[in-house]
Amino acid sequence: MRNKxxxxxxxxxxxSAYHADVQAQSVDNxxxxxxxxxxxxxxxxxxxxxxxxxxxxxxxxxNNYINHENYMKQLTGFSxxxxxxxxxxxxxxxxxxxxxxxxxxxxxxxxxxxxxxxKAITISGDSAAGKDVLTPFISSLKNSGLKTGLYFxxxxxxxxxxxxxxxxxxxxxxxxxxxxxQNFITYYQTQLKELSSQYHPDLLWFDGDWEHTSEExxxxxxxxxxxxxxxxxxxxxxxxxxGDYDTPEQGIPVVAPSNPYWELCYTINDSWGYQPHDNHYKxxxxxxxxxxxxxxxxxxxxLDIGPKADGTIPQKQVEILKNLGRWVSKNKQAVYxxxxxxxxxxxxxxxxxxxxxxxxxxxxxxxxxxxxxxxxATKPSSAKIIGDSKTxxxxxxxxxxxxxxxxxxxxxxxxxxxxxxxxxxxxxxxDFETEKYRLSDLxxxxxxxxxxxxxxxxxxxxxxLFINSGLxxxxxxxxxxxxxxxxxETLQWISRHAEALFDxxxxxxxxxxxxxxxxSKDRQTLYLFVEGExxxxxxxxxxxxxxARIRVAGEGTLLNYDLYNKLxxxxxxxxxxxxxxxxxxxxxxTVIAVLLDKPLELYRxxxxxxxxxx
Numbered sequence: 001m002r003n004k005x006x007x008x009x010x011x012x013x014x015x016s017a018y019h020a021d022v023q024a025q026s027v028d029n030x031x032x033x034x035x036x037x038x039x040x041x042x043x044x045x046x047x048x049x050x051x052x053x054x055x056x057x058x059x060x061x062x063n064n065y066i067n068h069e070n071y072m073k074q075l076t077g078f079s080x081x082x083x084x085x086x087x088x089x090x091x092x093x094x095x096x097x098x099x100x101x102x103x104x105x106x107x108x109x110x111x112x113x114x115x116x117x118x119k120a121i122t123i124s125g126d127s128a129a130g131k132d133v134l135t136p137f138i139s140s141l142k143n144s145g146l147k148t149g150l151y152f153x154x155x156x157x158x159x160x161x162x163x164x165x166x167x168x169x170x171x172x173x174x175x176x177x178x179x180x181x182q183n184f185i186t187y188y189q190t191q192l193k194e195l196s197s198q199y200h201p202d203l204l205w206f207d208g209d210w211e212h213t214s215e216e217x218x219x220x221x222x223x224x225x226x227x228x229x230x231x232x233x234x235x236x237x238x239x240x241x242x243g244d245y246d247t248p249e250q251g252i253p254v255v256a257p258s259n260p261y262w263e264l265c266y267t268i269n270d271s272w273g274y275q276p277h278d279n280h281y282k283x284x285x286x287x288x289x290x291x292x293x294x295x296x297x298x299x300x301x302x303l304d305i306g307p308k309a310d311g312t313i314p315q316k317q318v319e320i321l322k323n324l325g326r327w328v329s330k331n332k333q334a335v336y337x338x339x340x341x342x343x344x345x346x347x348x349x350x351x352x353x354x355x356x357x358x359x360x361x362x363x364x365x366x367x368x369x370x371x372x373x374x375x376x377a378t379k380p381s382s383a384k385i386i387g388d389s390k391t392x393x394x395x396x397x398x399x400x401x402x403x404x405x406x407x408x409x410x411x412x413x414x415x416x417x418x419x420x421x422x423x424x425x426x427x428x429x430x431d432f433e434t435e436k437y438r439l440s441d442l443x444x445x446x447x448x449x450x451x452x453x454x455x456x457x458x459x460x461x462x463x464x465l466f467i468n469s470g471l472x473x474x475x476x477x478x479x480x481x482x483x484x485x486x487x488x489e490t491l492q493w494i495s496r497h498a499e500a501l502f503d504x505x506x507x508x509x510x511x512x513x514x515x516x517x518x519x520s521k522d523r524q525t526l527y528l529f530v531e532g533e534x535x536x537x538x539x540x541x542x543x544x545x546x547x548a549r550i551r552v553a554g555e556g557t558l559l560n561y562d563l564y565n566k567l568x569x570x571x572x573x574x575x576x577x578x579x580x581x582x583x584x585x586x587x588x589x590t591v592i593a594v595l596l597d598k599p600l601e602l603y604r605x606x607x608x609x610x611x612x613x614x
Contacts, residue, residue: 032232033244033261035147036203038337038355039098040295041328042149043321044265044272044304045088046103049110049127051274051309052077058107062157062166071108072158074309075121080129083311089140091313095321096328096335100141101149101205101302104134104195109158113198117190118183121158133311138199149203150195154188154239155211161187164211174216185218189225196229205247206238214240236263248607250565251572252290254511254542255604256297256340263300266290268317270565274306281316282564284323285536286577288414291324291335292363293514296350298340327414330387334361334417344510346375346428348457357425361386362404362418365514367411368532369449371418372457373402375432380420385409393418400432403450414535434458439465444485451490452588455501456529460516462506473502493588496554500527500591512542512602523599527553530580530590537562537577538592542604544573546597552584553591573603 050057052074061071092100105111113134114124124132141148156162161184163171174181195201204226209217219240226233235243245261252264269281282290287303294301303324305317328335334352341351342360349371350363360380362371376397383393383404394405404418437454442465445451458465470479475498480491494501500518504527507517515538516529530538550559559578566574578592 029244033234035098036234036245036300037261039147040300040335040338041095041097041291041324042099042101042147042263042300042302043092043095043097044101044151044302045307046106046272046274046304047112047133047307048103048106048108048273049074049078049123049309050106050108051306054273054275054277056271056275057103057273058153058157062107064166064168068158068165072121075110075127078123078127078129078309080123080131080133080309080311083129083133085133085137085140088137088307088313089144089146091318091321092141093144093146094325095303096325096332097146097303098336099147099149099203101151101203102134102137103151103153105153105156105191106151107153107155107157107208109153109156109162111191113194115191115194117187117194119160119187120191135198147202148199149205150199150201151205151207152192152195153208154206154217155208156184156188159184159187181216189218189222192222192225193229196226196233200230201233202230203234203236205236206243209238209240214242250567251607252293252541252565252575253297253299253607254602255606256511257299257606260298262298263302264290264294265302265304267304267565268306268320271306272304274308274314280564281320283536284320285414286539286564287320287324288327289365289536289539291328292350292352292365292415295335295338295352296341296363323414327412330412331415331417333359334363334386334419342373342428343430345430346432347371347373348460348516349514358422360420360422360426362420364411364416364418365536365538366530366532366534367409367416369406370453371404371406371531372453373404373420374434375400375429376402377427377429378422378424380422380426382421384419386417386419387412399435400429401435412535434461434463437465439469440481440483443480443487443490444483445487445490448487448489448493449588451487452493453531455494456516456518456589459501459504459518460507460529464501464504466501467503471498471502474498489588493586496586497591500529500553500593509602509604511604513538513540519600524596526594526596526600528578528592528594530585530592533582533585534580537579540576540578540594542573542602543576543596544571544601544603547576548595548597550578550592550594552580553593554586555584557581557584559592571603572607 046057048057060066061068109121111120111122114132115122123129138148157165161180163174165171219242223242236245236247237243245263246257246259247263247265249265269278271278291301305313307313337355338352339355352361379397383395385391388410391409396403442451442454472478475495503521504518513528518527550561551557562577563574
């Protein structure tokens, strides 16, 4: 009995010590990640010899689009003759970014710094530039007060000690030449020691871990080496899951990642490095809205640029970064030190909370007169438009629903931010009772915009008030319950948009569209309710289907759409952008009908690294 008691005491002490250690590690990790989580915006820089011909970085020879010898000839054209690293750092800071990540070495094995590792290929020793181009940029970055991130490729398809050369060519098998593989491990770890000792990075951004296992890479040992130089080094998730944060690539997540720390790496057009013939740029408006989308889910945006071989940044990219900086500077309290927003059930749009949780930011992608927040247990103490202090926002709080009105607001050209402050962190009810309306009450409402908003909201939530109401599918010969108080404008809107109301069902779940919607009974047509005047094309995410046709419901105008970030060899959907001509907008609410090639299929999977580029 005594021995059992002693064992129990020791076990209890051991468990207590273990839990204390876990809690301490959790606190330390939270402190380490604090600057990263608060930063929200970083700039990714893909710069290397691939910018000479303007072809795909490394993958172009890996996929045999060009042979390795001709790819490497680009070294003779990489001049960096007009390279001004100080101006790079100034532009990055002006963009509103708090950190930058630069490709110190991509999969092609060309190092931007003067690496002394065995058989290293360097810009200083092997290119026309004949100089170290990494050091002056890192110095400028640190002098600007920005955090330093270094991208480092684990694979090195040019190095003789590495096993893989191209998609169809392998140098050797690890099991047959273990010493050769160990030589490569020594090589890449030597390079990491150089980067760590010379540049003292805040963040290391690995890539390519999918080519080998953690044991083969010796990932644990690599992490130990890095922590010797900086115990608080932040590592992305591409060191065989030894990292601190997730890195969804190209596709904006539909569902917010479960990891509280994550970063979307995202191209400014369709290419990582400079490609002169890639003019498929996202517009400045799209980039700002992408940032708010990411912030609303609690993540960071790592926006990529690709400088030319002479060291200049393409003017189009400069313009996008400057506009991004304009918006961030204006709305900085709604960007930095924020956390993911409130559920879509509470607000049909994008939002974020301050770290204190006492401020709620609503991101408006359109100029409109009203919006609503549902299930709000407390009334805000104030409401204002950031950057427009003279405008008074109307507040009506009733039955846990907050209605905001925006008279005479100077809406931002990209995204307008409403700032709601509370005396204490507000409570947003999960199982709140939605507003209940009778169709006759909405028909009699004097404010047609509010009535139609409530109709759309009710329909989006799956409560179709028009079932057995006398509505017809074409809006003709309707027998709706009219009275002497019935608003003819509301009635006319219903008649015009009857197809979106007749027998339609609950709208899209959170993450696919930043607004209200409905779905046809056969699930082959999406109806998107568009409030006010959008500042840019409306966006749809995570739609697996092909698009058959898009039109303005009720008046027949056919609309074009543009697709971004769709990789032809991947099943991951791209982002559908639909531009609506201003003259086709309905002053009460526009409805866009999206006809699909088959019943609706949604993509809600986790988005990770792209492990192969074809």
